[in-house]
Amino acid sequence: MKLLHDPQDDLLRVAIFMSGSGSNAEKIIERYLSDREAGDIAFEPVLMVTDNPDSNAVHIATKRYGNFTLPVFTNSIRGFYRTRGIEDIANETIREEYDDVQAGLLREFGINCVALAGYDWKVTPILCNSFLTTNVHPGRLDVKDENGKPKYRGLAWVPSAKAILAGDNEVYTSVHLVTPELDNGAVIAVSEAQPVPLEARVDDRKKLLGEAESLKGISDFIRKHPSITKDELCALFPIYRLAADCQKRLKENGDWLVYPQAIRDVADGKYALDGKTVYFDRKPIPAAVR
Numbered sequence: 001m002k003l004l005h006d007p008q009d010d011l012l013r014v015a016i017f018m019s020g021s022g023s024n025a026e027k028i029i030e031r032y033l034s035d036r037e038a039g040d041i042a043f044e045p046v047l048m049v050t051d052n053p054d055s056n057a058v059h060i061a062t063k064r065y066g067n068f069t070l071p072v073f074t075n076s077i078r079g080f081y082r083t084r085g086i087e088d089i090a091n092e093t094i095r096e097e098y099d100d101v102q103a104g105l106l107r108e109f110g111i112n113c114v115a116l117a118g119y120d121w122k123v124t125p126i127l128c129n130s131f132l133t134t135n136v137h138p139g140r141l142d143v144k145d146e147n148g149k150p151k152y153r154g155l156a157w158v159p160s161a162k163a164i165l166a167g168d169n170e171v172y173t174s175v176h177l178v179t180p181e182l183d184n185g186a187v188i189a190v191s192e193a194q195p196v197p198l199e200a201r202v203d204d205r206k207k208l209l210g211e212a213e214s215l216k217g218i219s220d221f222i223r224k225h226p227s228i229t230k231d232e233l234c235a236l237f238p239i240y241r242l243a244a245d246c247q248k249r250l251k252e253n254g255d256w257l258v259y260p261q262a263i264r265d266v267a268d269g270k271y272a273l274d275g276k277t278v279y280f281d282r283k284p285i286p287a288a289v290r
Contacts, residue, residue: 001272001273001274001279001282002272002273002274003269003271003272004132004177004266004269004271004272004273005112005113005132005266005267005269005271006269007042007267007268007269008269010112011041011042011043011044011267012042012043012044012112012113012263012266012267013043013044013046013109013110013111013112013113014028014043014044014045014046014111014113014114014115014263015045015046015047015048015049015106015109015111015113015114015115015131016028016029016045016047016048016049016070016115016117017049017050017051017114017115017116017117017119018048018049018050018055018056018057018060018117018118018119019050019051019052019055019118019119019120019121020052020055020056020118020120021055021056021118022055022056022057022059022060022117022118023118023251023255023256024117024118024136024251024255024256024259025048025057025060025115025117025118026060026063027255027256027259027260028045028115028117028259028260028263029045029060029068029070030260031260031261031263031264032044032045033068035264036068042264042267042268043113043263043264043266043267045070046070046109046110046111047070047071047072047073047105047106047109047111048060048061048070048071048072048073049072049073049075049102049105050072050073050074050075051075051076051077051119051120051121052074052076052077052120053074053076053079057072057074058072058074071109073102073105075098075101075102077089077098077121080094080097080098080101081094081098084097092124095121095122095124096124096126099123099124099126099127100126102127103126103127103130103131106127106131111131112131112132113131113132113133113134113263113266113267114127114128114131114132114133114134114178115134115135115259115263116133116134116135116136116178117136117259119135120155122182123178124180125180128178128179128180128185129180132177132266133177133178134175134176134177134178134188134259134262134263134266135175135176135177135178135185136173136174136175136255136258136259137159137173137174137175137176137183138156138157138159138160138171138173138246138247138250138251138254138255139152139153139154139158139159139160139162139163139171139172139173139174140152140159140163140171140172140174140190141153141174141176141183141184141187142174142187142190142287142288149184150183150184151166153182153183154183154215156247157240157243157244157246157247158215158219158243159171160196160242160243160244160246160247160250161215161218161239161240161242161243162215163196163246164196164200164201164208164239164242164243164246165205165208165215165239167201167203168196169195169196169201170193170194170195170196171193171194171196171246171250172190172191172192172193172194172250172254173190173191173250173251173254173255173258173259174187174189174190174191174288175187175188175189175190175258175259175262176188177273186273186276186277186278187278187288188262188265188266188271188278188280188285188288188289189258189259189261189262189265189288189289189290190258190287190288190289190290191250191253191254191255191257191258191290192253192254192290194246194249194250194253194254196242196246197242197245197246199242200239200242200246207238208238208239208242209237209238209239210236210237210238210239211236211237212237215239218233218237218239218240221236230244262289265280265289
């Protein structure tokens with residue numbers, strides 16, 4: 001059994017990775033400032049990293065939190081690929097080069113924990129095998145499908161949509177350790193349940209999917225129509241509207257509460273790992289901390 005972080009060694013120095021609005025990043029910073037005001041610091045946000053020049057990273061990092069600001073490293077992932085003459089951002093070799101740049105900077109700043117807070121890209125082993133890496137996910141990752149894979153994998157609205165199609169009455173946020181296999185690291189915390197809207201609890205799959213035959217069909221449609229608005233998507237695909245509503249409530253009542261607390265608990269040395277078994281206060285937690 002090995003602690004994820006031993007507070008006797010050093011402070012947990014956190015790099016926050018984000019791509020968009022950054023609300024989860026803000027909540028991590030606010031938790032740190034609250035702890036600092038109480039004179040009880042266990043972790044410290046040290047650096048903000050974003051792949052997206054149009055994200056809110058600079059605004060959040062330089063926001064006036066008293067006398068606290070964060071340095072920001074902006075490294076456009078699309079620009080990085082273009083400088084190498086490659087448009088396919090799924091190219092793993094270039095992604096490893098990209099993460100190698102990030103890893104070098106993290107070492108310069110003495111980072112020992114990466115918090116993915118609305119970061120849109122899968123990270124490579126160069127990052128997650130070198131730094132304790134955590135992520136917040138809008139779905140139950142401790143529930144497996146018939147193949148032993150997380151049943152509610154996927155980005156953004158997709159996990160809630162999967163829950164709706166499965167006939168679930170509730171959705172959850174998970175905090176998990178990041179591994180090279182997407183959404184498959186050990187789950188360390190799960191939020192309280194958020195109810196699925198009553199109108200989503202129907203057996204008419206076709207009615208929920210609208211003109212699409214599957215969730216993949218909706219995702220493909222979104223990819224082919226990048227300028228389509230959320231209102232237009234909601235009108236075309238009822239399940240998108242219902243899942244987006246679940247995701248919004250999960251963020252407010254799940255992510256914003258459970259993620260900062262999980263980072264604090266990691267910093268306090270409460271979590272340990274033995275193989276794939278997670279321990280909290282030296283007790284195994286097969287179903288994660290609630």
